[in-house]
Amino acid sequence: MSEAERADLLLQIYYYMRLTRAMEDRTRTLFLQGRIVGGVYTAQGHEATTVGAAMTLRDGDCIVPQHRDLGMHLVRGVSPRAVMCQWLARGNAPTLGRDGQLHIGDMHHGVVPMISMLGESLPVACGVALVMKMRRRSTVVLASCGDGATSTGAFHEALNFASVQRLPVVFVIENNGYAYSTPTAKQFAIEQLAQRAVAYGMPGESVDGNDVLAVMEAVGRAVAHARSGQGPALVECRTFRVRGHSEADKADYVSPALRQEWLTRDPIKRFEEYLTAQGLLSAERRREIEARVRSVVDDAVAFAEASPPPDPATVADYVFAPDGPIAIVGEPGATDPRYVNALDTRTGRPFCTMSQVEEAVTRL
Amino acid sequence: MTAVTYLEAISQAIREEMRRDESVFLLGEDVGTYGGAFKVSAGFLEEFGPERVIDTPMSETAIIGSAVGAALMGMRPIAEMQYIDFITCGFDQIVNMACKMYWRSGIPLPLVIRGPAGGGTHGGPFHSASPEAWFFHTPGIKVVMPATTYDAKGLLKAAIRDNNPVLYLEHKLLYRLPELREELPSEDYVVPLGKAIIRRRGRHITMLTYGAMVHQCLKAAEQLATEDGLEVEVVDLRSLTPLDRETIKESVKRTNKVLIVHEDTLTGGVGAELAALLAEELFDYLDGPIMRVAAPDAPYPYAPPLEMAYLPGVERIVAVARQLAAY
Structure with a gap:
């Protein structure tokens, strides 16, 4: 990679981190304004982990993100408009108003929709990786979970199965200190969650989850391991949930000193200082990026606000998929409209989770 | 073959x-x-x-x-x-x-x-x-x-x-x-999901059932025919979801009496929904109460005498069918 390419890459990362933060800040505002009716879960302080982890992937790879992984979604090309339509429960949201939050996905672009039962996505990640292995692909699945989800049976079953089958999965644990109000001391009795890897016979490492370059290095190593056919790997990213579990949670169970300590380690501020010190981020470039971020968020909110609510007459619709041929995702011709899984057959239109041409926001 | x-x-x-x-x-x-x-x-x-x-x-x-x-x-x-x-x-x-x-x-x-x-x-x-x-x-x-x-x-x-x-x-x-x-046919075939089948034709009582209980119902129907002269219709649902409401309703409209038989426990079982469906949609056609034969509301037991008492069998089906026929 040339110096110029490296500089572009670093600014791209910075842009994604800023966009992630800005999208969530705006989401919070919409919630406080009463325009989002359901729960709002954000991830201030997780941007280095979510963006850094996803930046290690290539075309054909797949993410299995959770509720605080907006950064992963944006890096992989998920549409800010679609995200805002989800929050605002619009009829043209990826879930057509059936579900909210980041519970969205599009297999043709390698994004698996999550459910609220955290940990349950990990076995699903194994199934996606199983198909990659069967089809002799050199692609990988990046599946995330929090510290809380490591206590589920699904976590154990998935990591064990992935290892026995030598599946190309990278498990990223976002250890952010708390599962709702439960601190890690009540969640597990080991020093670091990366130690769990030993029991499954896979490599594991623990990394500063607020250092985006360190995250990229560690997850990059894990991805290379998985891609080479040696089986799964685990990376624990140590970060902190500086806000509540949801925006309705004041999180007064977290000591102000602890929160303050982590606020000083803010991943965006740290990366910004690094870029500035390296002479890669001028004041002017920074203003440009900020303006770009603002315009993308404004566009997403405006689009969602102008979008229609779902039609109540459709409340019992879409329970079963129609008959017809199904393509194996990622094979040539898999998006041919004759396949039931090529288009969103609920609407007869293409899936709308990913950024569309008219948005053109995903790259700097 | x-x-x-x-x-x-x-x-x-x-x-x-x-x-x-x-x-x-x-x-x-x-x-x-x-x-x-x-x-x-x-x-x-x-x-x-x-x-x-x-x-x-x-x-x-x-x-x-x-x-x-x-x-x-x-x-x-x-x-x-x-x-x-x-x-x-x-x-x-x-x-x-x-x-x-x-x-x-x-x-x-x-x-x-x-x-x-x-x-x-x-x-x-x-x-x-x-x-x-x-x-x-x-x-x-x-x-x-x-x-x-x-x-x-x-x-x-x-x-x-x-x-x-x-x-x-x-x-x-x-x-x-x-x-x-x-x-079995040597050529490829499917049985479509959501289609029930009438295993035995009759005009006095419809038995709605599925799985192994189909065979218990058929034996009961035979006994009722021989001993009571009752013509029992046995409908094998085959699919529970989608449910073949048409076949169910068409049969009950002809027989006007329904006995639902399943191996699962009684309360909140599939039979409860079938009964509700018929009560809602075919009330005017019914000449007797919708009756059910199912396992009792208890976990499945191990010892043979308990298991025998638990599983719906021909004897119970025949007894309940006779009650219904006499109604």
Whole structure:
């Protein structure tokens, strides 16, 4: 990679981190304004982990993100408009108003929709990786979970199965200190969650989850391991949930000193200082990026606000998929409209989770 | 052509679908080297190899969850529960992950979960389950239960080709029952999901049933014909979801009396919904109370005298049918 390419890459990362933060800040505002009716879960302080982890992937790879992984979604090309339509429960949201939050996905672009039962996505990640292995692909699945989800049976079953089958999965644990109000001391009795890897016979490492370059290095190593056919790997990213579990949670169970300590380690501020010190981020470039971020968020909110609510007459619709041929995702011709899984057959239109041409926001 | 068992019909369906479609594969505990606890997949590993006949760890959540992931990719996995009782260990993957997937994401999930259900084999409280009511109640999954060898093959093929999660409940008492041996068509066939069949025609009482209870009802119908001159119609539902409301209603409109028979426990069972449906839609046609024969509201017992008392059998069905006929 040339110096110029490296500089572009670093600014791209910075842009994604800023966009992630800005999208969530705006989401919070919409919630406080009463325009989002359901729960709002954000991830201030997780941007280095979510963006850094996803930046290690290539075309054909797949993410299995959770509720605080907006950064992963944006890096992989998920549409800010679609995200805002989800929050605002619009009829043209990826879930057509059936579900909210980041519970969205599009297999043709390698994004698996999550459910609220955290940990349950990990076995699903194994199934996606199983198909990659069967089809002799050199692609990988990046599946995330929090510290809380490591206590589920699904976590154990998935990591064990992935290892026995030598599946190309990278498990990223976002250890952010708390599962709702439960601190890690009540969640597990080991020093670091990366130690769990030993029991499954896979490599594991623990990394500063607020250092985006360190995250990229560690997850990059894990991805290379998985891609080479040696089986799964685990990376624990140590970060902190500086806000509540949801925006309705004041999180007064977290000591102000602890929160303050982590606020000083803010991943965006740290990366910004690094870029500035390296002479890669001028004041002017920074203003440009900020303006770009603002315009993308404004566009997403405006689009969602102008979008229609779902039609109540459709409340019992879409329970079963129609008959017809199904393509194996990622094979040539898999998006041919004759396949039931090529288009969103609920609407007869293409899936709308990913950024569309008219948005053109995903790259700097 | 030789007559095959219900179990061989299941085996044939999977093997033929795996030969026909490279996206079909089987995963579960002991399905490969051992050929399955009941030998449904005997010889599959040799024919299809370890990537399409996957011996898994003892992990129902991983089995069903992986099947969901593979189905998201457009494959058609068949997830075997060694005994259907163990489906509870993977419940969340079914009711939250699989059942809501297409509805909320538009991504179809062509997935079959199958395994041996039902009692009569001295399996006790953890190897005799009839779990259909939980899934019958849950939107987003189709539920089928074949009673005959022909249907065992045809319904399974239809389930594998369906673009939705399908729970295929095979009754283990029927697996090797000699009287269910049947010569099957040599050509490819399916039994469509959502179509009931009238196994015996009659004009006095309709028996609505499915699975192994179809055979108990047929025996009861024969006895009632011989001893009482009653002409009982026996409707084998075959699919619980989708439910063939038309066939059910058409039959009841002719007989005006309904006896519902299932092996699952009584309260909140499939029969409760059938009764509600008929009470709502065919009230004017009914000449007697809608009656049910089912297992008592207790867990499935082990000791033979308890098991005999628990399972609905010909004697109880005949007794209740006589009450209904006399009404």
